[in-house]
Amino acid sequence: MTLAPAQPNASPAAQRRATKKRTEPSNFSIRMGQLALTVAVLGSWELLARAGIIDEFFFPLPSDILITVWEWVSTGYVFPHLWITMQEAVLAFFTGAAVGLILGFLLARVRILERLFDPFLKIFNALPRVVLAPIFLLWFGLGIWSKVAFGFTLVFFIVFFNTLEGVKSVDRVLVDNAKMLGATERQLLRHVFIPSALTWIFSSLHISVGFAITGAVVGEYLGASAGVGYAIAQAQGVFDTEGVFAGMFILMIVVLIIDILVNRVERHLLRWRPNQSG
Amino acid sequence: MTHPVQAEPSPYAVDLTGCTKEFATPGGGSYFAVRDIDLKVEPGRFVSIVGPTGSGKSTILNMAAGLLSPTSGTVKSFGTRIDGVNRRASYMFQQDALLPWKSVIDNVSLGLTMAGVSKADAYSESRRWLEKVGMKNFADRYPHQLSGGMRKRTAVAQAWIVNPDILLMDEPFSALDVQTRQIMENELLQLWGESGKAVVFITHDLDEAIALSDEVIILGAGPGSTVVGSYEITIPRPRDLLDIRDDPKFVELHREIWGRLKVEVSRTYASAQDEESDVA
Ligand SMILES: Nc1ncnc2c1ncn2[C@@H]1O[C@H](COP(=O)(O)OP(=O)(O)OP(=O)(O)O)[C@@H](O)[C@H]1O
Ligand SMILES: [Mg+2]
Numbered sequence: 148m149t150l151a152p153a154q155p156n157a158s159p160a161a162q163r164r165a166t167k168k169r170t171e172p173s174n175f176s177i178r179m180g181q182l183a184l185t186v187a188v189l190g191s192w193e194l195l196a197r198a199g200i201i202d203e204f205f206f207p208l209p210s211d212i213l214i215t216v217w218e219w220v221s222t223g224y225v226f227p228h229l230w231i232t233m234q235e236a237v238l239a240f241f242t243g244a245a246v247g248l249i250l251g252f253l254l255a256r257v258r259i260l261e262r263l264f265d266p267f268l269k270i271f272n273a274l275p276r277v278v279l280a281p282i283f284l285l286w287f288g289l290g291i292w293s294k295v296a297f298g299f300t301l302v303f304f305i306v307f308f309n310t311l312e313g314v315k316s317v318d319r320v321l322v323d324n325a326k327m328l329g330a331t332e333r334q335l336l337r338h339v340f341i342p343s344a345l346t347w348i349f350s351s352l353h354i355s356v357g358f359a360i361t362g363a364v365v366g367e368y369l370g371a372s373a374g375v376g377y378a379i380a381q382a383q384g385v386f387d388t389e390g391v392f393a394g395m396f397i398l399m400i401v402v403l404i405i406d407i408l409v410n411r412v413e414r415h416l417l418r419w420r421p422n423q424s425g
Numbered sequence: 426m427t428h429p430v431q432a433e434p435s436p437y438a439v440d441l442t443g444c445t446k447e448f449a450t451p452g453g454g455s456y457f458a459v460r461d462i463d464l465k466v467e468p469g470r471f472v473s474i475v476g477p478t479g480s481g482k483s484t485i486l487n488m489a490a491g492l493l494s495p496t497s498g499t500v501k502s503f504g505t506r507i508d509g510v511n512r513r514a515s516y517m518f519q520q521d522a523l524l525p526w527k528s529v530i531d532n533v534s535l536g537l538t539m540a541g542v543s544k545a546d547a548y549s550e551s552r553r554w555l556e557k558v559g560m561k562n563f564a565d566r567y568p569h570q571l572s573g574g575m576r577k578r579t580a581v582a583q584a585w586i587v588n589p590d591i592l593l594m595d596e597p598f599s600a601l602d603v604q605t606r607q608i609m610e611n612e613l614l615q616l617w618g619e620s621g622k623a624v625v626f627i628t629h630d631l632d633e634a635i636a637l638s639d640e641v642i643i644l645g646a647g648p649g650s651t652v653v654g655s656y657e658i659t660i661p662r663p664r665d666l667l668d669i670r671d672d673p674k675f676v677e678l679h680r681e682i683w684g685r686l687k688v689e690v691s692r693t694y695a696s697a698q699d700e701e702s703d704v705a
Contacts, residue, residue: 320518320520320521320522321522321524323490323492323516323518323522324516324518324522324523324524325524325535325539326492326510327490327492327510327514327515327516328515328535328536328539328583328587329512329536329539329540329587330539331539334539338524338527338535338539339524342524342526343526417526419525419526419527419528419567419569420525420526420569421569
């Protein structure tokens with residue numbers, strides 16, 4: 148009688164061990180699953196378009212898009228445009244991130260400045276930034292600087308608010324400890340605030356990389372003489388949906404590559420953190 | 426007799442006079458954490474503060490450290506008024522305060538490197554301290570890779586390496602198991618015995634307070650708690666912490682102080698129950 152409950156007890160434990168194994172599939176099978184998913188989606192898109200169920204004009208065949216991408220790349224058509232867009236995005240990203248970081252730290256550390264600037268920052272942040280693009284075109288012309296300015300406004304606010312929040316959420320006791328050990332304001336920044344806010348800063352960098360490119364492309368789309376956004380606008384002008392999709396695809400790949408690089412830097416700088424995945 | 430230190434009027438290492446601390450509450454009111462606190466600690470003395478939870482022990486320590494300024498009253502250290510943090514004091518916090526992004530050795534050497542000591546010198550000094558606290562094999566670990574006791578040892582090294590005149594300790598060992606705790610208490614007494622530093626030590630544990638200190642101060646129940654008793658611990662040093670609880674003097678002091686502390690603890694408990702029934 149006393150043995151009876153023991154046995155059913157043992158088997159759920161064994162079961163749990165078994166399900167645990169089953170719910171944690173290997174990296175390889177995840178990758179295969181992702182590949183299968185991609186093939187399924189693109190394949191059914193291709194088939195549905197070929198069968199005429201979805202309109203090929205609005206949703207060009209994935210194979211045709213890839214061919215167009217290949218044409219743009221192999222003829223070198225896209226590179227001058229990409230180069231311009233990258234210049235704009237990089238400039239917007241670095242200026243926006245730098246100013247956002249500096250102001251973020253400054254306002255977080257000097258309370259009076261934060262209270263002074265708070266309403267203005269809220270107002271500008273509430274402004275839908277896209278409406279700034281036309282005015283920047285007027286101010287800075289058709290060249291790259293109107294796009295840089297536009298991207299800057301996108302990047303700046305994300306980095307700024309994240310830095311502000313990151314610095315303000317630093318654990319008080321860590322600040323107190325460093326102060327008791329004799330830290331000056333600069334040393335506090337270096338040893339406590341920056342490393343502590345780094346998690347926030349990186350999450351803002353991930354988003355703002357995308358936004359820097361968005362800023363450049365939208366700016367180009369609205370008025371430019373070069374850039375991927377301009378190329379997309381050109382394709383759209385002649386109802387070349389394949390070209391529009393090809394531009395989108397190329398931008399996607401570029402953002403992905405940059406994000407991987409940001410990830411690398413992040414993993415290096417945050418290597419002290421406990422490994423969440425265990 | 427003509428020793429220069431004795432020649433000058435010996436100022437207190439920690440000197441709180443009539444200190445009251447009032448906190449703003451979220452509701453817009455105010456809460457008096459402590460009221461009219463007088464605390465004088467001579468250099469080389471080991472003073473413990475014991476009191477019920479929420480009685481303002483950490484608040485007092487923060488005022489002595491210069492991290493909080495009192496609403497009224499004065500805080501002095503060696504005769505000068507404290508403005509900003511007290512540069513002659515080190516603080517071991519109740520919570521974990523090691524920087525999680527720095528390895529053990531970088532945490533320990535932080536005080537020295539920030540004071541401008543070269544990295545090589547700071548590291549060799551840190552190694553010496555890590556050896557003293559039994560952490561020399563863990564110099565390259567990050568705090569999250571350490572046990573609670575190891576983190577406390579690191580915190581001891583971090584606080585003492587800058588050679589402060591005052592050591593403020595807020596329940597440093599209360600999170601540790603009994604055995605580790607006794608080892609750490611012994612080590613603390615050894616470190617302190619050779620140093621002549623003033624120690625203000627906060628604890629919940631009356632046994633610990635009596636065993637370690639020259640003086641035990643009892644804080645009343647909050648709000649607005651005050652010092653309700655101060656007891657000289659005359660047990661001779663060096664003390665053997667393993668057997669001290671059998672010492673007749675210890676037993677007698679314990680009975681006397683506990684008689685006073687008990688009243689405050691039960692008052693805290695009673696008011697907590699009142700609040701609960703108010704809420705209900
Ligand atoms: N920043 C603050 N704002 C408002 N109230 C506070 C603040 N810090 C402390 N208090 C209040 O002051 C009282 C004393 O707090 P303190 O941390 O000094 O107690 P303590 O004696 O150290 O308690 P414990 O033994 O639990 O650590 C508590 O009632 C607490 O709620
Ligand atoms: Mg406390």
